[in-house]
Amino acid sequence: MIPFTDEELYEPVKNVIEKVRPSLALDGGDIKLLGVKNGVVYVQLGGACVGCGSSGNTLKYGVERQLRMDIHPELSVVNLPMGMENQMDAV
Template identity: 45%
Template sequence: MYKNYHKGRMMTFTDQEVYNAVKHYLPQVNEYVKSHGGKIKLLGVKDNTVYIKLSGACHGCSLSLMTTKLVVEKSLRDYIDPRLVVINVDGKPENQLPETYYIDPEDQIELNKTTKERLLSAIKKFF
């Protein structure tokens, strides 16, 4: 567990530190979501807010907000920092990624590759 107390005061983590800690603990949190046919993808972090995307059976599920808050957010708060907020980027205007946020450069490369592969796959049927 990340210790964020120093002489009785809360320490502040950078977005990169929070991102790395979430990336470390997310597989443990994801076990519960997997047991329900879902998956969690870490999209980024900004100002102690963690942006995720639920997929599989959890995408669009009426209980996805409860999963986000009562499972993912609660677990990450216990593991990392009680001030964390978790938002499931689900297409609703209030749950959007901010314009700027931290994502590990390696993960950004993988995300770009996956997006490109999906796009190519979708347009292949037109040729």
């Protein structure tokens, strides 16, 4: 169980997202933080990441790994494609 509220997690998560953004930009990609709900970080991949076959690995071994190392080992990340931003409750 994550000992932080979603509100407490938001700023640290935002900082980690900003930390990994330059790595994605090197390959033409981008990432946007949509929110944190029940310990799940919702993001939206953009640029070259959209439709890329490696985007799942980027989320798991790049973004999620960094969040778990820097904040808490139980955090997880979900990508919500463009147009699905309002679906955080459905995932």
